[in-house]
Each structure stands twice: as C-alpha cells, then as structure tokens.
Amino acid sequence: MDHYAKFTTNRYEEAPQPHEIRVVSRCSMKEVLTRAFALLEKEEHRQVLITAQENTMTKAVSCAEVMKRKHPGLHQVNSTSRAKVVEIWKPKDESQGLDDLQVEKFVSSISILLCHAPPDPATPGYQAPGEKSTQGGGKQSSRPKRPRRDDKPKPKPKSTPDDEKTRRPRRPQKGAKAS
Numbered sequence: 304m305d306h307y308a309k310f311t312t313n314r315y316e317e318a319p320q321p322h323e324i325r326v327v328s329r330c331s332m333k334e335v336l337t338r339a340f341a342l343l344e345k346e347e348h349r350q351v352l353i354t355a356q357e358n359t360m361t362k363a364v365s366c367a368e369v370m371k372r373k374h375p376g377l378h379q380v381n382s383t384s385r386a387k388v389v390e391i392w393k394p395k396d397e398s399q400g401l402d403d404l405q406v407e408k409f410v411s412s413i414s415i416l417l418c419h420a421p422p423d424p425a426t427p428g429y430q431a432p433g434e435k436s437t438q439g440g441g442k443q444s445s446r447p448k449r450p451r452r453d454d455k456p457k458p459k460p461k462s463t464p465d466d467e468k469t470r471r472p473r474r475p476q477k478g479a480k481a482s
Contacts, residue, residue, distance in 0.1 A: 306401060308394075309392055328358060332369070355413055357411060363415060376432045380426055381413065381430070384414070
C-alpha cells in the first residue's frame with residue numbers, strides 16, 4: 304500500500320432521513336446537540352435518530368445521554384449493526400501501471416432513536432424514560448469514595464520523643480556505601 308493513496312471513502316450507502324443526525328469525527332458535540340434540540344422542537348418530527356460508526360460511537364452515546372438529561376421523558380431505542388464501507392485507493396505514480404483499488408470492509412455502527420412518543424416496549428434496545436443504563440453490569444462500586452477537594456486532609460499525629468527511641472533504624476539503600 305506504499306504506492307497508493309486513499310482517494311475516497313463511502314461510509315453511508317443511503318441518504319440521511321430528515322430527522323437523522325450522522326455523527327462524524329470532525330463535528331463537535333455542541334453542533335450535534337444544537338441540531339438535535341432543534342429537531343426535537345419541530346412538530347413534524349418530535350424524534351431524533353443519532354447514527355455513528357466506529358470511533359464516533361462514544362460521542363453519539365454521550366450526546367444521547369445529554370439529550371435525555373435536558374429533555375426528561377424521552378424514550379430511547381438503541382441498535383447496533385455492521386455497515387459496509389467502500390474505500391477507493393489510487394496509485395501515487397501512474398507511470399508504474401498500477402490500477403485503482405476498491406477495498407470493502409465492515410465497521411460497527413450504532414443508531415440511537417430518541418422520541419417523545421413511546422415505541423413498543425418489547426423492541427430490542429428499548430430504554431424507558433428515567434431508566435438507568437446498565438453499563439458495567441449494573442453493579443455498584445465497592446471502592447470507597449475519594450474525598451472532595453474542599454475536604455481537608457486529617458492532620459498527622461505529632462511524634463513524641465518516645466517514638467524516636469522505639470523506631471527501627473533505617474536499612475541502607477541498595478548501591479549506597481556503608482560507612
């Protein structure tokens with residue numbers, strides 16, 4: 304592949320739906336959220352479909368969680384799938400007689416539907432409003448909470464002269480000369 308350069312990548316085969324937002328790496332979360340809130344306010348849609356592939360899937364999930372926090376009462380339907388991506392590679396130097404390459408690969412993708420009207424609760428991936436996601440198995444962490452920044456650490460007890468006498472002598476460090 305040293306003699307080729309990527310020419311184009313066809314990530315989506317069909318045109319987007321009017322209520323669909325495709326999350327790509329160059330767009331910010333603010334852009335996605337602004338467009339999504341505008342679509343939710345329109346009377347003809349009242350639903351948003353957020354789609355993403357590969358590296359942008361976490362951004363799409365984060366946007367959906369922010370939307371649900373700002374608009375309580377939204378129903379959510381998640382679906383994951385594999386999408387076919389076609390990459391076209393052109394030769395860097397055409398004098399070598401190399402042909403164009405067309406590479407097909409499959410990438411993971413996610414679609415998150417957020418709507419005001421409740422869909423069928425038996426739909427796979429359905430999450431009702433106010434329902435917490437069960438990421439990480441739904442277990443509570445057994446680790447103790449870290450202190451907040453405004454919590455002051457407890458002062459250490461002062462050592463007494465008796466403590467100095469009962470303390471074991473320090474061992475010499477490795478590589479240090481004993482005197």
